Amino acid sequence: MSATMQQTASARPTPPPPAAATRRRRVRRAARSTGFYGFATALAVLFLSPLVWSSVRSVTGGQATGGEGTYGTKNYERLADYGEGLLVYLWNSVAVSALTVAGTLVVAVLAGYAFARYEFPGKNLLFLSALAILMIPHPTILVPLYQLFGYVGLQNSLVGLSLVLVMFQLPFALFMMRNAFEALPKELEESALMDGCTSFGALRRVLLRAVLPSMITVGLFAFLASWNEFIAPLIFLSDGAKFTLPVALVSLRSGEFGSVDLGALQAGIVVTAIPCVLIFLLLQRHYMRGFMSGALKG
Amino acid sequence: MAATSTTPAVRPGAPPRRTSRRGLRGLVGLAYATPAALIVVLLFLVPIGMAVWMSVNDWPLIGEPEFNGVDNYRAIADNQLFLDSIWFTVKYTVVVTVLYLVIGLGLALLVQESRxxxxxxxxxxxxxxxxxxxxxxxxxxxxxxxxxxPLDDLLRAIGLSSGNPDFLGTPDNAFASTVxxxxxxxxxxxxxILLTGLQAIPGEVYEASRMDGASWWQTLRHVTLPLLRPSIALVLILTVTGSLLAFEPFYVLTAGGPDNSTVTMVIAMFREAFTLFDLGRSAALAIVLLVVLVALNAVQLLVLRKDKTR
Incomplete structure (x- = not known):
């Protein structure tokens, strides 16, 4: 921070300093810069090393190679056959994430549009109730939800689980989408209506494109949250064939289907983490928008 | 944020319409909001009501529930696992809140400048x-x-440990390892979060502070931190809530052990439901947690609000 101050200070109109002083200052700045890069690099190594270790460990060591060569995919092969099979868990996780992202987007886009452009009875009450979802500890309503799902046959259902995850995403998503629609000029939709679009047609053909960046942000948050969710699937899913990746991996750790296989566990962690890391790196800009929007302050 | 902006139902400049037009627009708006309303009511409000109802019933995981008044709440006083978990969870919350704030702020200050x-x-x-x-x-x-x-080898190599450190074997180690x-x-x-807040502080503020001859530390203490209060409050709210409700770290990493020494309040609640199969008592714990956290959040939000108007 002191460097910032130095920069702003040097921007002040001052008489040109003597050459020796300039040189001294330049040396000091270079030293400080080296210090920054050295320290920040060390910290970056510290933060990244567990992830790197896990990736490397998943293909090295006796469990991975079976004793031949330096690298091997035996951990992944065992993971593929673990329990119901990796593909089953992967599919479940993909299904839950896709349903949650799609559900969150549909619900939040429609409601965000309503909140930004329409007056309707119960508007404020609904908005406040949705925001209250943030205030309530999620684990406390999972047991009653589990019981209620039992009455309607949604226990042990990926659809039921996704519905709950959509509900958890709703406050953030609704807030983001309402702001996105409010930021649009009214003329956009009016000219669409003039051209004979219905209200829904205007939303679908014109407005949706304009709020796409916010939709990406909402979708990204919904994906990360649903892909990584643990306690909700742990409670709602009782059948091993329905487990999502995190739940399957934790049951691997507790040795539910035999002894604890740390090699296969590493492979599983890598498989679970890679989509999140890749998608985040790709859409980083959109993630930041979620932070800047103040929606997290709900 | 609570106050929603009001959009005029009739567009300004448009010729006066029949009143039914207004009612129609209301209906259209309501239609768009219906999916959200269904989710809020069916998956949020009804379950909360259900939690309250379950908490006043003897409610086994399998079998018929039976009304039992405040018995489940009375039973909390004898639930040693839960009572112990309160102290443990509070200790954990205090420790990680301080750590998150200090380390988060340090990192944010480190990478604040664009270079x-x-x-x-x-x-x-x-x-x-x-x-x-x-x-x-x-x-x-x-x-x-x-x-x-590799951690034990690493610690031995740099001389921090001589023997075989048991990272999860003793209560203190398990706690520290999780932290x-x-x-x-x-x-x-x-x-x-803190970086977002830092970047909202205008550069002139720092310049003024420097003109006044303030040192780095004085600037941090008297200029940066006060201006950063909304962001700090946000970190506090998220961390305190998240830590009081901690589940995964202890459920997965330590499994609540050794000897139940790392059981958090939510794990105690979870066990009541899915190990002891007593959903009624679990719901009573849930309601207690819910009331405490809503109160805590409300207080913290009020503080945050007040800061925003500064």
Whole structure:
């Protein structure tokens, strides 16, 4: 921070300093810069090393190679056959994430549009109730939800689980989408209506494109949250064939289907983490928008 | 934020319409909001009501529930596992809140200035936060395993440990090991919140402080921190709530052990429901947690609100 101050200070109109002083200052700045890069690099190594270790460990060591060569995919092969099979868990996780992202987007886009452009009875009450979802500890309503799902046959259902995850995403998503629609000029939709679009047609053909960046942000948050969710699937899913990746991996750790296989566990962690890391790196800009929007302050 | 902006139902400049037009627009708006309303009512409000109802019933996981008044709440006084978990959870919350704030602020100050490559550092510090908490717990479970992980060799190599450190074997070690894990997982997330706040502070403020001859430390204490209060409050709210409700780190990493020494309030609630199959008592614990957290959040939000108007 002191460097910032130095920069702003040097921007002040001052008489040109003597050459020796300039040189001294330049040396000091270079030293400080080296210090920054050295320290920040060390910290970056510290933060990244567990992830790197896990990736490397998943293909090295006796469990991975079976004793031949330096690298091997035996951990992944065992993971593929673990329990119901990796593909089953992967599919479940993909299904839950896709349903949650799609559900969150549909619900939040429609409601965000309503909140930004329409007056309707119960508007404020609904908005406040949705925001209250943030205030309530999620684990406390999972047991009653589990019981209620039992009455309607949604226990042990990926659809039921996704519905709950959509509900958890709703406050953030609704807030983001309402702001996105409010930021649009009214003329956009009016000219669409003039051209004979219905209200829904205007939303679908014109407005949706304009709020796409916010939709990406909402979708990204919904994906990360649903892909990584643990306690909700742990409670709602009782059948091993329905487990999502995190739940399957934790049951691997507790040795539910035999002894604890740390090699296969590493492979599983890598498989679970890679989509999140890749998608985040790709859409980083959109993630930041979620932070800047103040929606997290709900 | 609570107050929703009011959009005029009739567009300004438009010729006066029949009143039914207004009613129609209301209906259209309501139609758009219906899916959200259904989710809020069916998946949020009804379950809360259900939780209250369950908490006043003897409600086994399998079998017929029976009304029993406040028995479930009375039973909390005898629930030693839960009572012990309160102190443990509060201790954990205090420790990680301080750590998140200090480390998050340190990181944010470090990468605040834009210079070549700083984005890479920000990304590196943040990357653990996109890994799921359960996956992170599993990763550290393997790291802390002496036969499998490199940590014990590493500690011996730099002379911090001589024997075979048991990272999860004693209550204190299990606690510290978990704190290290969650700090790794959440530091970057909190850095990002504080960084957002730091970048909202105009540069002139620092310049003025420098003109007044303030040192780095004085500037931090008297200029940066007061202006950063909304962001700090946000970190506080998220951390306090998240830590009081901690589940994954202890459920996965330590499994509540050794000897139930790392059982959090939510784990105690979970066990009541799915180990002891007593959903009624579990619901009573849930209601207690819910009331406490709503009150706590309300107080913290009020503080945050007040800061915003400064």
């Amino acid at each position: 070549p490559g700083v984005g890479l550092f920000r990304t590196a510090f943040f990357l653990p936060s996109v890994v799921g908490l359960a996956s992170a717990s599993l990763l550290f479970y393997a790291l802390y395993n002496n036969e499998y992980g 290290v894990m969650v700090t790794w997982r959440f530091a970057g997330f909190n850095m990002l």
